[in-house]
Amino acid sequence: MSEELLRLSKRMSELGLCSRREADEWIARGWVRVDGKVVSELGTKIYPSQRVSVERQAAAEQSKRVTVLINKPMGYVSGQAEDGYQPAVVLIKPENRWAEDPSPEQFHPTQLRSLVPAGRLDIDSVGLLVLTQDGRVAKHLIGETTDVDKEYLVRVEYTKPGKLPDSDLKKLNHGLWMDGKALQPAKVRWQNDDQLSFTLREGKKRQIRRMCDMVGLKVIGLKRVRIGKVKLGDLPVGEWRYLRPDEQF
Template identity: 35%
Template sequence: MAEQRIQKVLSDQGYCSRRAAEQLIAEGRVKVNGHPVGLGDKMDPDFDKVSVDGKSLRIVRKRQYIYLMLHKPRGYITTASDERGRKTVMDLLTDVPRRVYPVGRLDKDSEGLLLLTDDGAFANLLTHPSGGVGKLYRVTVRPRATEQQIVEMSSGVVLDDGVRTAPAVIHVVTDEPGRTVLEITLHEGRNRQIRRMCEAVGLEVVRLKRSAEGPVKLGMLQPGQYRELKKSEVSALRAAAKQGKAAAPKEESGRKGPFPRK
């Protein structure tokens, strides 16, 4: 591990805040390898010994977790392994140095943004039922969706298991004979929810692609490719999950101008 400022080491180890650590150093209460230190001095947490008021501080190395975004292609299942020998998203991550696990799911026939990590706390935060991280999907349905069908799905529909879905925000991207392309934002994650919502109102999903999750967007990432999330993206996802209704569009319902009708 590279050398770090001593106040940062104390802060990272949870001993005190960085400002409090600076005060301890200024008061001469901190030593490294038995020698008093000053503000701006550095230490190597892997080799040096630090003490405060004569008591040694045990350095605990923080695990460096992996946070990935994968553009899941159609035809792959979202699981770590499959006893039936089907292609899984893990087949696309053979060069990742540690085992990661999917955060949530996309069914075999769906594509788009899928998060993966080895940080269990992060995954639980994003998938907890109380979390409100909005997920944006582009969905092609047939036949052409009517305004009434859009309104029904926006307001919440009863699925085949008797459960009513939460309200969704829906916008029409393309409206033409025989097909409609929708953008749907959900704040819950029931199994195959969009397909079942569409089925409940008499629509068939032809194509389904997740393009964003909270503040994180798929962008130009190509099918089968993945990249590491930026630290700012991980922090933004955590904040979004904790807020409960993160990244939700400002409209109160999906009915506001759903169709560009004449």
């Protein structure tokens, strides 16, 4: 069976070495070797069986990349600025750093370079948002094959008489369709009279609001409280902290 050639940057991303963008940067700097030889031409193609290694500088560069957790307030968008709304990244400045952040990391403006959201949170939702410079973190949280679950507390109002039937709560857990596809199973349970906890593995646009809509629930407030093993905890609204070296999603 003949092997197919792959772009070196794609292969590096598949191997979990870095993101494709980082790969191109490292190739251009002469930090990547294929079968022991430096390859510095962008767009180079290799066979999957060839051995890819990176110089120590690349690992050092990567270890300097930061990941930041922010408790996003209402009215901020996750990514690019849009319609006069500011992106959450504008809140990442020394005066908004949580006073109780245990990380020894020092803030430096270079950390804002290519600090991108790993996943989104709607403008009218609050809670845990991850911003990272590390392509591996982004891929882990939002890649096609991610198995990291996310938990939300959702305040709701039932728009029909009486209360939500158990059969509809079951549908929220599994059985709803969106955009022509069956949704993956979710864990949805009542926290108290007007608040549900949603745990999801996927994140379609406005998914929770649309799921609630389908069973006659109106969302009054939505807050993300956990991504994988990382919790929002006591982080105040509008403040941020660094992901600690011992924390894993």
